Amino acid sequence: MSKFAKNQWYAAAWLAELGNTLVARRILDEPVVLFRDSDGKVVALADRCPHRLVPLSMGTLVDRGIQCGYHGMVFDGAGRCAHIPGQDKIPPRAEVRSYPIAERYGIAWIWMGDAARADLTRLPVIDHYDDEGWELIDGGYQHHPSNYLNIVENLMDPAHTTFVHKMTIGNPAAKSEPVKMKKEDDYIVAFKWLFNSPPSPMDRQIKDFGDQSVDRGQFFYYYIPAVSRVDIITIPAGLEPTEENFNKGLRNNSYKFLTPETDGSTHFFWMHLRNYKIGDKEWSQRMRGLFEKTFLEDREIEMAMQRSQEELGVRQFVGLEIDRAPTVAIRMIDRLIKEEAKDSGKVAA
């Protein structure tokens, strides 16, 4: 049984990374090379020439596809060999695996499982992307040397903010709020409200609230297997909590797309959408810096956990109340992987 759910879309690269270059990236522990074919379409191939196993990413982009840097074999975007220098006949095994790619939200999404099942309707949905009145920060990437489950747990757990992020977004004065939870088939959300409070210092920088009290909601969504969305809402105290009213307040949507690199490391892509300070690039720059620093604080913890888990072969010794939502999230992934394995029978890799 694979350690990963494979029949899923994972963020493989920012489209902006894929200009006139070859991008080599290990995804679900397989070496992949991404590039644009001569039509500008993003394609992804197994990053190994079938001849001598040299990574194709050491080669060059040519009209018909990618040319191996060792003996010049050319493979097209479908992984078919289009040319062998000095040889007319193309052997049947002269091919490399091609992975389905979808381009959306500025991201190349890859499908590492059964290509026949690649289903565009299952791509992640990012609300308000490209909407007027919403400002986007994108292109975020960090390499986190930790299993992606550790990152999922971290992102489903607001309790660590006070301790891990005291230098960035943590608020030591914040009184612990009870966290609630809602689970659907393909996602889970943990959330808490702070009612009728003064606005946060940062909210005051965004808008003049005067003496007005606010209700502040924090929603931690996790869509299996690889998308986290943190939705933070500040609305006037007492306003009915509807999606429409949320958009009238200050709203932050922070997305992370977690793509396992190996069993012990993760590609951490992130973007952020807000409904205020539209067009304010200076504010965006400042937020970007704050987010990067915050995620690096998490990274330190995640790395330490990874080392302990590798040494001990377990993930934890005692559970806490704050683990409820993360525990459900991990179980959802477990079930997904098991279902995939059952589904594909003995074919599962």
Added chain:
Amino acid sequence: MSKFAKNQWYAAAWLAELGNTLVARRILDEPVVLFRDSDGKVVALADRCPHRLVPLSMGTLVDRGIQCGYHGMVFDGAGRCAHIPGQDKIPPRAEVRSYPIAERYGIAWIWMGDAARADLTRLPVIDHYDDEGWELIDGGYQHHPSNYLNIVENLMDPAHTTFVHKMTIGNPAAKSEPVKMKKEDDYIVAFKWLFNSPPSPMDRQIKDFGDQSVDRGQFFYYYIPAVSRVDIITIPAGLEPTEENFNKGLRNNSYKFLTPETDGSTHFFWMHLRNYKIGDKEWSQRMRGLFEKTFLEDREIEMAMQRSQEELGVRQFVGLEIDRAPTVAIRMIDRLIKEEAKDSGKVAA
């Protein structure tokens, strides 16, 4: 069966290291964090939060103990959980192992085995520590990437001095002396006398011997499992070799406390006591430099041995006469470990 004798005191840290900080150190292949509790008492805990396995040493010192840097769980010096943010009930398994600590001779001694057997009467004894008329050099520490048995053998073997320490304390002109040996239950000493000789160049720097001949004794003590003491004595030739007379001559007591870090690396703590040049800090500084350099010469050899042993899976191919005392020392450790294993029955880790 453990590779190490566990029901023993090992040097864990210099007390001077333990101010207002957390000291993380792997000891007998277990991660340990040392700190002073609010009463100033040194305590040692397993360096892993039982919740998510993050090292507690990444956290902070608080009034009630140590606070995990991930979710703020607090553990007191006994390893009991004293606080969980946002949760009133402390689960029974929310605890970490606490190791007995004894503070003596400027050192925090740790007992890694069965806490119920931790016995202060079994602490190492350092003669003349704090005695008037004796000058101390302490605080010495080196990390030696070699199994501690290689270091024990080295310290029981004066024969290597001519070859390994030719740039420091070696004396190429020294004629080999027959080494004698005495074994007791818990220690062994190898020793040799050079009778009726001119004083060494260094002894002449310490004292004006005129034309006087001296007897020079070298005693290499090893107290299982982890203490080495080299006792070097220069007395007027012919003086009766009694403990009382030794103290009338020039006397150097060099102590090393070997604490296995892993199977292939060792914490090497050292101190030195002398009965001359009392209060002479400049001389102490010079000796400290000489010792550090000497121990680094041994370290090179020990590292090379470790690499060979790891590759070959053996410790030596042929024995020499000079191996007598080291061989007995190694056997004493072997027996100690076997007795511990038998003693603890199937519980032995």
Added chain:
Amino acid sequence: MSKFAKNQWYAAAWLAELGNTLVARRILDEPVVLFRDSDGKVVALADRCPHRLVPLSMGTLVDRGIQCGYHGMVFDGAGRCAHIPGQDKIPPRAEVRSYPIAERYGIAWIWMGDAARADLTRLPVIDHYDDEGWELIDGGYQHHPSNYLNIVENLMDPAHTTFVHKMTIGNPAAKSEPVKMKKEDDYIVAFKWLFNSPPSPMDRQIKDFGDQSVDRGQFFYYYIPAVSRVDIITIPAGLEPTEENFNKGLRNNSYKFLTPETDGSTHFFWMHLRNYKIGDKEWSQRMRGLFEKTFLEDREIEMAMQRSQEELGVRQFVGLEIDRAPTVAIRMIDRLIKEEAKDSGKVAA
């Protein structure tokens, strides 16, 4: 069965490396120390003192041989212990393995197998070495972190030149020529002729050909298990292709001596002989730089192959026509290793 053919001569070191020093080098995955004995003869010993396994190369050269840096044991060039400080009796096991060495062509050749079979008539033969009218570039060495079979294949395969060496010796305009092959018991040669063509740009730098057309031959010899010779000949078009005529044209003989260091790395020694620009040291320097750069281009590819092979446990997925000669070469090595194993029966290491 060994991974290597052992009853063979391998290049161990340049004689010029062996002055008044100890050269430590792992060969066929065994640690070896090379030095000149007091007669100036090169000797090779297992690089481990049999006492405590310290590498002898950490010791010093003395009159009677090599002295261990730990306790001063001295071993002569035959590996016999000649002296133990402080001990008169030499134990029978106080010896180290000695390897046969032959000095020829500026190289110390080592025989890692059964010493009784070391046969000087089986040393590699280098034509025109020391001949008048031939200019030598020698002393070349690179460390290639790849199994030597990958390097053998590379050296038997002219097809990669266009792609790997486009910055150095590759000629993108060169039309692919059919490669022919001839196999004998102990060598194989792949070769191709380009008939009646204009001289190459480099050939024009060497000699004024005027309007003359040339025939250009490239011969890729591989002598099992470890010698590659690339013989490149430029003669007037139509001249009969005889060895005598070859020497009348421009001729380059590029030798590589591949000595496995481990299963995944290789000592790459090289020398070059030419029959033009005799005594032109500036030209030699320029060629040396070009060769070094070219071999480093190959090294990049070889390293990448090694990593893929280690991950996948296979060497290739599909064969091409250009693999004919390399495949035969690899089979010749395989057979040699199998014959050695059969020959030595159960004694094979």
